[in-house]
Amino acid sequence: MTSRPPTRLSVFVDYENVRHGARSIFGSPSTDSPTMGHVHPDLLGELLCQRGQAVDTTRSLTAVHVYRGRPGRQSHRNLRVSFDRQTARWAKMPGVIVKTSNMRYEAAERDPNTGEVTRWAGQGKGIDVLLALDLVRGARDDAALP
Secondary structure: OOOOOOOEEEEEHHHHHHHHHHHHHHHHOOOOOOOOOOHHHHHHHHHHHHHHOOOOOEEEEEEEEEEEEEEEOOOOOHHHHHHHHHHHHHHHOOOOOOOEEOOOEEEEEEEOOOOEEEEEEEEEHHHHHHHHHHHHHHHHHHOOOO
């Protein structure tokens, strides 16, 4: 009897979708701290791997790919600093691969008297496409991506 090769698991995370989903399910976006909903990519990957081992004992985590839009100059400076610190910390974690893309901004509110923009709305354009391309490449090549 031949044993089958171990099952390799790569996790792909659209970070903002996961964070917003966690906030809406487990908290109150209007009253909770801005950190509510943040997840640790390495721990999420390990949890998903462990859950899958109930049906496949050979499963092993090869990588966690995190995709996230990088705040631009229109966002608050503290948000950009926090983003840089957080993604740098993730990138140092074994098996965690971080990919970012600059966010694009549109005027969300304007001063009715002056017409000046008072609030910008950021959109993480390109993150979904980047994630999808890496997912397809990994499946096609049957390999964990760098």
